[in-house]
Structures are given as structure tokens and as C-alpha cells.
Amino acid sequence: MSDIVLGIETSCDDTAVALVNSNGQVLSSVISSQIDVHNAYGGIYPEFAARAHILSILPTVNEALLRANIKPEQIEAIGVTRGPGLISSLLVGINTAVGLGLGWNKKVIGINHLRGHLRSADLEQQRVEYPAIILLVSGGHTFLAYMESSVNIKLLGSTRDDSVGETYDKVGRMLGLDYPGGPAVDRLASKGNPSISFPRPLLKTGLEFSFSGLKSSVSRYIDSCKKPVYEDIAASFVQSVMEILIKKSHLALKSYPAKSFVIVGGVAASPQLRAEAAKLSQELNIQLSLPPIHWSTDNAAMIALATFDYLNLSMFKEPIPELQLTISDF
Amino acid sequence: MLTLGISTSSGQFALVLGEDNKLIFDSDDFQLSEKKDISILISTCLEFTKISVSSISNIIADIGPGGTSRVRTGIAFANSLAYSLGIAVCPVSSLELAGIEAWDNYARPVISTVKSINGNAYCGFFNNNKLISIEYGTINNLIPHLANGLEEIVVVGYHRELIKSLLPTKKIIDSGSLYGNAKILVEKSYLFLDRAIFFPKFAIPINEKTIQR
Numbered sequence: 001m002s003d004i005v006l007g008i009e010t011s012c013d014d015t016a017v018a019l020v021n022s023n024g025q026v027l028s029s030v031i032s033s034q035i036d037v038h039n040a041y042g043g044i045y046p047e048f049a050a051r052a053h054i055l056s057i058l059p060t061v062n063e064a065l066l067r068a069n070i071k072p073e074q075i076e077a078i079g080v081t082r083g084p085g086l087i088s089s090l091l092v093g094i095n096t097a098v099g100l101g102l103g104w105n106k107k108v109i110g111i112n113h114l115r116g117h118l119r120s121a122d123l124e125q126q127r128v129e130y131p132a133i134i135l136l137v138s139g140g141h142t143f144l145a146y147m148e149s150s151v152n153i154k155l156l157g158s159t160r161d162d163s164v165g166e167t168y169d170k171v172g173r174m175l176g177l178d179y180p181g182g183p184a185v186d187r188l189a190s191k192g193n194p195s196i197s198f199p200r201p202l203l204k205t206g207l208e209f210s211f212s213g214l215k216s217s218v219s220r221y222i223d224s225c226k227k228p229v230y231e232d233i234a235a236s237f238v239q240s241v242m243e244i245l246i247k248k249s250h251l252a253l254k255s256y257p258a259k260s261f262v263i264v265g266g267v268a269a270s271p272q273l274r275a276e277a278a279k280l281s282q283e284l285n286i287q288l289s290l291p292p293i294h295w296s297t298d299n300a301a302m303i304a305l306a307t308f309d310y311l312n313l314s315m316f317k318e319p320i321p322e323l324q325l326t327i328s329d330f
Numbered sequence: 331m332l333t334l335g336i337s338t339s340s341g342q343f344a345l346v347l348g349e350d351n352k353l354i355f356d357s358d359d360f361q362l363s364e365k366k367d368i369s370i371l372i373s374t375c376l377e378f379t380k381i382s383v384s385s386i387s388n389i390i391a392d393i394g395p396g397g398t399s400r401v402r403t404g405i406a407f408a409n410s411l412a413y414s415l416g417i418a419v420c421p422v423s424s425l426e427l428a429g430i431e432a433w434d435n436y437a438r439p440v441i442s443t444v445k446s447i448n449g450n451a452y453c454g455f456f457n458n459n460k461l462i463s464i465e466y467g468t469i470n471n472l473i474p475h476l477a478n479g480l481e482e483i484v485v486v487g488y489h490r491e492l493i494k495s496l497l498p499t500k501k502i503i504d505s506g507s508l509y510g511n512a513k514i515l516v517e518k519s520y521l522f523l524d525r526a527i528f529f530p531k532f533a534i535p536i537n538e539k540t541i542q543r
Binding site: 047050051053054055057058059061062072087088091092093094095096097098099100102103104318319320 | 367368369372383384398399402403404405406407408409410411412413414415529530532534535537539
């Protein structure tokens with residue numbers, strides 16, 4: 001049996017295909033970005049995302065095979081994101097995977113996108129020491145989970161409303177910044193003074209998150225200001241977000257016996273979050289596991305690596321869209 | 331020569347297999363169309379016909395217009411299967427499919443329509459065994475222009491009643507159909523095989539943007 005999985009990820013606005021082996025070595029990872037498609041809307045337009053996927057999926061598969069110099073016969077299985085995500089986007093990836101699997105006579109497994117994110121920290125090198133506390137912060141999700149191993153996961157708390165990445169994007173739009181808002185807001189924040197006291201929702205209430213109140217507060221502040229200083233607004237907003245994320249992570253790390261603290265998802269690319277997380281880990285003497293920034297955002301290498309977990313457990317999930325998957329699901 | 335036909339643009343998913351224009355499998359016969367799952371359709375087809383997928387010579391795919399996610403589902407599968415087998419995919423519009431069937435029955439010019447968003451529709455005009463044009467807009471704007479100079483018209487699709495009311499002086503033949511039957515994809519495959527494309531080309535769904543290009 002070969003040791004290579006083809007991963008396909010189309011849950012949102014990136015068409016991604018990768019070839020990965022069971023050690024997490026990435027043989028190729030190709031991502032066709034749709035930033036230009038959605039920039040004009042300040043967010044993701046699902047129908048346009050799906051249209052872009054259908055145009056780019058096969059060239060992306062082909063490019064991934066070429067870059068890795070791998071023939072289809074060398075692939076053990078195909079792992080494809082089955083959810084959560086945008087249904088119209090998921091359908092393109094799933095049905096492409098089904099067609100490839102049939103033509104190449106390969107097993108096709110439907111993978112939980114969230115489990116892919118959790119495995120992203122082990123791409124290219126083993127970084128996570130278990131048990132671990134994991135903070136997933138992305139455009140679609142925000143939660144803390146306890147991982148006894150790479151497959152035994154307990155959800156500790158998630159957002160009750162908006163994800164942190166979505167909040168970043170919306171605040172970015174309020175500040176007149178391009179989509180995606182995260183990196184632009186962080187850059188602007190680095191030039192400002194966090195002088196505005198924005199709320200920290202649910203700060204002292206368990207491990208759940210809430211960001212809609214913070215977002216509304218930023219909007220009200222901008223509306224009420226005659227001459228808003230955008231750098232200071234960004235800096236104050238980022239400070240609020242960081243305090244929430246770090247305080248919740250601190251509570252989780254104190255409550256569970258973790259050897260490492262893992263941060264994944266697009267917001268893990270935030271320099272402010274990386275700096276604050278480093279401080280926290282040092283304070284608690286816990287290993288900090290941060291995947292390289294290019295593995296923090298959606299990619300197919302993480303889906304391919306997660307596929308090995310499913311193969312090892314003989315967990316052959318059908319490639320059928322499932323929009324309501326949680327981190328506890330396979 | 332084995333030809334696989336896939337049509338997912340209408341409310342029902344259909345998969346057909348034919349050998350030299352002779353239909354040997356039609357998913358409609360298995361009451362599978364409501365499943366909206368290509369995997370079930372193809373596995374039933376291969377099991378029933380005892381044919382290996384590698385024996386398929388080409389794939390004829392309905393590229394819409396129709397339900398956007400449904401069309402993409404069929405096309406994503408058709409493209410990737412063709413790519414993985416190294417065979418051709420032949421794109422066919424759902425409006426052409428409807429036109430062929432209605433022309434066969436009535437031998438009159440055909441207007442077929444597919445509902446779209448914001449009060450718009452796709453209109454296909456089919457005459458003398460050929461799809462002449464596909465247009466996008468409101469039925470009220472498109473139909474008088476398409477019907478100009480015609481005395482008799484066959485109508486297919488969602489807007490049949492509306493078209494009758496818009497053209498009170500014309501003889502309108504109501505086909506009674508909402509869309510063309512997928513079995514045409516294999517029974518008339520000779521009409522489509524000359525448009526075969528191989529990767530790096532592949533089938534692309536019809537939408538309002540592709541029509542305007």
C-alpha cells in the first residue's frame with residue numbers, strides 16, 4: 001500500500017489540492033485563491049465562490065500531481081472536505097473527488113474540515129505534544145478544544161455568534177480596508193494607540209466566546225465620531241480580541257493537563273496573537289505549537305493529513321456534504 | 331463505443347449509458363433521480379450493466395442552464411471522471427436537449443426556457459435541428475424578439491403559459507415538458523461527439539456571465 005493521500009479542500013473561497021504522506025510531509029500544495037473575486041463585495045459571495053471552484057478545481061488537481069511528480073497509481077486514497085462550509089462550494093470538491101476516485105479506483109473519504117485545521121500544526125514536522133489545548137480561530141470558526149490525542153477531541157467552548165475572523169473582516173470593512181480584513185486590520189492596529197475602551201464580551205464567563213457585541217460597538221463608535229482615528233480604532237479592537245482569546249486560552253490551559261498550546265486557523269497568522277500566545281506559553285511553561293502561516297489558512301494539505309487518521313481508524317465517511325459538523329464529529 | 335450521459339440541470343438527476351446510440355441504462359428506470367447523488371446513480375449503473383468504468387469512451391454532460399449547484403454537481407463529476415480516465419467530455423446545453431426532443435416531436439421552431447433569479451430567464455431558440463441562440467433576460471423582453479417572424483412555435487420549460495399569453499396571435503404548441511429527456515444524450519450522441527474536449531479543456535456551466543461573453 002502506498003503512503004500518499006490526495007487532499008481536496010473547497011469549503012469556502014479557496015480551491016486547494018495537496019499530496020501529503022503519513023508523516024505529514026507535503027509533496028505538493030496548490031491553492032487557487034479567490035480574493036480578487038470577492039474583494040469587491042467585502043466578503044465571500046457563495047455563488048461566485050462555487051463558480052470559481054468549478055473553473056479552477058481540475059487545473060489545481062493537475063498542478064498538484066505535476067509538482068509532486070506523483071502518478072495517480074501512487075495515491076492510497078482521496079480525502080475531501082465534506083463540511084462544515086458553503087454547500088455550493090463543498091459540492092464542487094466532493095463531486096470532483098468522487099469522479100477522480102471512480103476513474104482511478106481510489107477510496108474517497110469525506111473529511112471534517114475542522115479536524116483538518118487541528119492537524120495543520122503537524123504538517124511538515126511533528127509540532128504538537130499531546131494532550132494539548134487547541135485554539136481554532138478562523139473566518140468560519142472560533143473555539144477551544146482539548147485534544148488527548150490527534151483523534152480524541154473534546155470541545156471546551158465555541159463562539160455563540162460571529163467567528164473572530166468574520167469579526168475582523170467586518171471591522172476591516174468599517175475601516176475601509178480590503179477583504180480579507182484580518183491582515184489589514186492587524187497592520188493598521190500596529191500604527192495606532194489602543195486608547196478606546198471596546199467591550200470584552202463573556203470575558204469572565206467560562207470558555208465560550210461572543211464577538212457580535214464587540215463588532216457593533218466598533219460600528220457605533222465610528223458612527224458617533226466626527227473625526228475617527230482609524231489606526232486607534234484598529235489597535236483598540238485588536239487589543240479587545242487578543243484579551244478575549246488569551247484570557248480564555250489561559251483558563252483552558254489552567255483547567256486541563258496540557259503539554260502544548262496549539263493555535264490554528266487564519267487568525268493564527270496575526271502577529272499580535274502570536275506574540276501574546278508566546279507570552280502566555282512562557283508564563284505557564286507550556287510548549288506553543290504554531291503552524292507556519294501558510295498552513296494556518298484553509299489548505300488541502302491539512303485535509304490530506306487528517307485523512308490518514310480516518311484511514312488508521314477505518315473511519316470511511318461518505319463524501320456527502322454535512323454542514324453542521326462539530327469538532328467532536330469525524 | 332460506450333457513452334455516459336449526465337444531466338443534473340433539472341430538478342431530477344439523470345445518468346444514462348449507451349452503446350453506439352443504444353440506451354443500455356437509464357437512471358429514471360430505477361427511481362433514483364430524486365436522490366440527487368451522482369455516486370448512487372453511477373454505482374447502480376455499473377452494477378446493473380456489469381460494465382467497468384474504464385470501458386467508457388466518452389462523457390456527454392448537460393452544462394445547463396438550470397439549478398446552479400445541481401449543474402455544477404454533474405459537471406464536477408463529469409469533468410473529473412473524464413480527466414481520470416483520459417477521455418473526452420462533450421458539453422451540451424439543457425436548452426439544446428429540450429430543443430432536440432421538441433423538434434423530434436413537432437418539427438417546428440422551439441423556444442425553451444429555464445427560470446433564473448430576479449425575474450430573469452434563459453431562453454433557447456432551436457430551429458432546423460440546431461440550437462440557434464441562448465439569451466438571458468426577462469421573458470417579456472426576450473420572447474417577442476425571438477418569436478418575430480414565426481407563425482408556429484413549440485414551447486418547453488417553466489414559462490409555457492406566460493409565453494402563450496405574450497403571443498396571442500401565434501400558434502403555440504405546448505410540449506407539456508419542463509426539460510429535455512437525458513436519454514437523448516446517448517440516443518443522439520452522434521450530434522454531440524464532434525464537440526469532444528480533453529483536459530486542459532473541460533466543461534463549464536452556462537450562466538448569465540458565460541452567455542454575455
